[in-house]
Amino acid sequence: MSLVARCACSNASIEVSGDVLAHAVCHCDNCKRRTGSAFGVSAYFRKRDVVSTSGELTRYALHNKARNEDQERYFCKNCGTTLYWYSSTYPDFVGIAGGCFASDALGEPSINSSSSKKLPWVAVPSAWRKTE
Numbered sequence: 001m002s003l004v005a006r007c008a009c010s011n012a013s014i015e016v017s018g019d020v021l022a023h024a025v026c027h028c029d030n031c032k033r034r035t036g037s038a039f040g041v042s043a044y045f046r047k048r049d050v051v052s053t054s055g056e057l058t059r060y061a062l063h064n065k066a067r068n069e070d071q072e073r074y075f076c077k078n079c080g081t082t083l084y085w086y087s088s089t090y091p092d093f094v095g096i097a098g099g100c101f102a103s104d105a106l107g108e109p110s111i112n113s114s115s116s117k118k119l120p121w122v123a124v125p126s127a128w129r130k131t132e
Helices: 029-035
Strands: 002-004 013-017 022-026 040-046 050-054 058-064 069-074 082-087 093-097 111-113
Touching: 002 082, 013 093, 022 050, 029 040
Parallel strands: 022 111
Antiparallel strands: 002 013, 013 050, 022 040, 040 093, 058 069, 069 082, 082 093
16 A cells, blocks of 8 residues: 655655554654644554655754754755654654645554553544553
């Protein structure tokens, strides 16, 4: 199955072919700041499943002290949407912003990540696997 995630202005995209390895809602401070929201929605694929990227992308590198990991984020140079990222913790995977898949191709997330940092007014299904 081939899936395409696009930024808000549709000038940048990433296409992947393969299975979603993890589909999560994350409540960590890093994801909150990355999205400007109460949580981030992420889909993880194997790096080798990336078919193509397009558009003018800008790279932002950072060291996440809380997780002791290096991250590279790629975002649209035009609209600023964070489209995808790589993490030294999971060197064989690419994370893609779940909201950038316009259709419901990913379905419902199944992981509630960094659940201890979830804001009290956010509700998630109890069936989702919790991680701290």
